[in-house]
Amino acid sequence: MEIFPIFGEELSSMPMTAAIPPAAVYSPALLGLQATVADSFALVMEARTGVPAKTAFDVATLLHLQANELADLLHTTTKTLRAYRDGKKRLDPSASEQVLKLLALASQGEEVFGSLTAFRRWLDKPAYGLDNQPPLALLETSGGIDLVADEVDRIAHGDLA
Secondary structure, eight states, X not given: OOOOOOOOSOGGGSOTTOOOOHHHHOXXXXXXXXXXXXXXXXXXXXXXXXXXXXHHHHHHHHTTOOHHHHHHHTTSOHHHHHHHHHTTXXXXXXXXXXXXXXXXXXXXXXXXXXXXXXXHHHHHSOBGGGTTBOGGXXXXXXXXXXXXXXXXXXXXXXXXX
């Protein structure tokens, strides 16, 4: 399987409705983190060292997030994120944990919804199990990511109420 990572200055140039084959979305760095995000302890240890800012942009591409949406989720600015990426800097542990949890959530969502595009559409719509909040709005905290992951798990098991 050949991997074609998606990299670009503007994440918004990718159409939201385009069906992107998984191999075209997961960069080698993200594929290397799959085992890490599957293990809670490994995720925390990786977050403590900080993930490269580029990884945050790769996860944003995976979730069809625009640069400003990513910055909002990480409580920073697009200018700061781009400066970190261009300077090959690592994010702080808190932001790193969020990025890694978002990667885990993307994998879970892709599995449950059948594609990242379908999962992304669900993230934008009010969810009954989340007090009619759009799941995307809850992704700005680690606990919010956990709530959304729990809701995806409930959907996977047919518990929609």
